[in-house]
Amino acid sequence: MNTASILLGPLVGGLTHQSANLWARCQGEAILYAWVSHKPDLSDATLAGQSLPLDGRTGFAGVVPLSNLQPETRYYYTLTTSKQSPAPGQYPSFTTFPPPGEKRSFTFLFGSCFRPTDENGGEAFAVIEEWRQKENFSFMLMIGDQIYADDWKHNGIGKIAVSKDDYRGVYAYTWTRPSLRRLFPNLPVFMTLDDHEVDDDWHWLDAERRWATIPFYNRWERILRGFKPQECHLPLHRVRDALQVYWEHQLMHAPPLISAPRLNYANQYEFKEGDSGSLAYKFTCGAAAFFVMDTRTMRIQRQTILGEGQWQALETWLMEVKDYPVKFLVTSSALLFDFFGDVTADRWSGFKQERDRLFYFLAREGIENVYIITGDLHSGHAISASLYGPNQQAIPIWEFCASPFEQKTNWLSKLLFIPVSSGAVKNEKLHFVKKACNFGVVRVQFDETHQKPVVHFTLIYKDKTSGQWLATEPIG
Numbered sequence: 184m185n186t187a188s189i190l191l192g193p194l195v196g197g198l199t200h201q202s203a204n205l206w207a208r209c210q211g212e213a214i215l216y217a218w219v220s221h222k223p224d225l226s227d228a229t230l231a232g233q234s235l236p237l238d239g240r241t242g243f244a245g246v247v248p249l250s251n252l253q254p255e256t257r258y259y260y261t262l263t264t265s266k267q268s269p270a271p272g273q274y275p276s277f278t279t280f281p282p283p284g285e286k287r288s289f290t291f292l293f294g295s296c297f298r299p300t301d302e303n304g305g306e307a308f309a310v311i312e313e314w315r316q317k318e319n320f321s322f323m324l325m326i327g328d329q330i331y332a333d334d335w336k337h338n339g340i341g342k343i344a345v346s347k348d349d350y351r352g353v354y355a356y357t358w359t360r361p362s363l364r365r366l367f368p369n370l371p372v373f374m375t376l377d378d379h380e381v382d383d384d385w386h387w388l389d390a391e392r393r394w395a396t397i398p399f400y401n402r403w404e405r406i407l408r409g410f411k412p413q414e415c416h417l418p419l420h421r422v423r424d425a426l427q428v429y430w431e432h433q434l435m436h437a438p439p440l441i442s443a444p445r446l447n448y449a450n451q452y453e454f455k456e457g458d459s460g461s462l463a464y465k466f467t468c469g470a471a472a473f474f475v476m477d478t479r480t481m482r483i484q485r486q487t488i489l490g491e492g493q494w495q496a497l498e499t500w501l502m503e504v505k506d507y508p509v510k511f512l513v514t515s516s517a518l519l520f521d522f523f524g525d526v527t528a529d530r531w532s533g534f535k536q537e538r539d540r541l542f543y544f545l546a547r548e549g550i551e552n553v554y555i556i557t558g559d560l561h562s563g564h565a566i567s568a569s570l571y572g573p574n575q576q577a578i579p580i581w582e583f584c585a586s587p588f589e590q591k592t593n594w595l596s597k598l599l600f601i602p603v604s605s606g607a608v609k610n611e612k613l614h615f616v617k618k619a620c621n622f623g624v625v626r627v628q629f630d631e632t633h634q635k636p637v638v639h640f641t642l643i644y645k646d647k648t649s650g651q652w653l654a655t656e657p658i659g
């Protein structure tokens with residue numbers, strides 16, 4: 184086999200206290216070889232594993248799973264496409280997590296919505312990379328719109344993505360922006376999708392998940408601009424292609440799905456009514472538990488955002504981790520942020536009953552120390568509230584939002600905010616809204632005297648007037 188070179192990556196996904204998935208996408212057919220060492224120059228690296236042969240069926244993307252790693256240990260690594268050991272040099276590293284349940288302080292980053300303005304887009308990632316060299320970040324959560332498949336002006340392919348090759352082309356362009364390319368090898372990631380991995384504000388129309396659509400104004404705009412018919416509509420096969428390519432780039436290296444959707448004969452998601460599978464997954468970092476929701480592929484217009492199967496998985500998980508000192512619910516759509524004139528109702532505000540199901544479940548079961556981590560809004564915010572169940576015991580809850588890494592910002596968000604209307608939620612307080620490109624920093628700090636950690640959120644944002652990246656006061 185000819186060995187093609189690496190196009191995207193390497194990056195570290197699915198990190199645990201004892202394992203990691205090293206991911207890359209190559210230019211053509213290849214096998215990935217993973218070299219791992221405790222030394223930064225890899226001078227004593229050993230061959231720790233290899234991928235399956237990468238071919239066109241996965242867009243030449245693949246992973247090398249590493250196992251039997253030691254907890255809280257730094258590993259230097261590289262991926263090669265030949266079996267020859269790497270030349271000495273400076274190599275990236277990752278540090279394995281503490282074992283599940285171990286109370287350790289840590290810091291993670293999060294953000295969403297990356298639409299590079301031009302070839303040099305990705306200033307936020309350059310800021311993160313510079314900072315990362317001075318401070319230890321355990322990982323970064325990327326909460327959706329990791330590409331803008333439908334943004335023909337900025338997606339690198341000059342048209343709306345309609346085929347697997349188009350979607351792969353958008354990833355190839357977006358993820359090779361120099362700053363993101365430099366950051367990826369050095370910061371383990373956990374990803375989930377929002378809408379633009381497929382198309383703008385898309386959703387299913389029917390419970391059988393045969394018919395998908397985009398909003399009427401998008402359709403009309405595209406028709407009026409003379410776009411090709413396949414760019415103006417969203418047939419089932421395009422959703423399947425987009426999600427296959429999502430899997431190749433964002434899910435293949437993630438922790439295992441809690442209950443994967445069924446695949447069809449072509450190895451694509453089948454999407455049949457009654458299939459309880461979703462793209463949700465969970466992981467732990469020491470004594471912090473994370474549930475990463477799939478708010479997109481189960482979403483059926485005016486019916487459900489998560490689907491019953493994912494609800495069962497979420498409620499089971501919440502009971503499993505009830506005694507964990509801190510839980511993070513990761514959702515690409517904001518939960519506690521409603522606003523006037525939200526015509527698209529593309530967030531949890533469009534599914535109020537279902538949102539109440541979560542609030543009442545947390546209140547009824549007395550599940551404390553829950554933090555919602557979200558994005559999507561093109562502005563950052565921090566919200567606190569109290570949940571009240573039948574026994575009227577108040578349970579604090581927080582929502583931290585960081586969005587966008589780089590995209591147009593939403594100047595209306597501050598003016599139009601309204602507290603959610605729910606019998607379970609009281610004392611909702613918006614602590615700040617920041618309309619600027621940004622990312623979030625969450626510090627989880629345990630000390631010997633307290634069972635519960637202190638959890639602080641800081642938004643790092645690009646100040647419009649000075650062009651400097653500034654930090655909000657820590658909150659939480």
Ligand SMILES: [Fe+2]
Nearest residue numbers: 296328559590
């Ligand atoms: Fe976005």
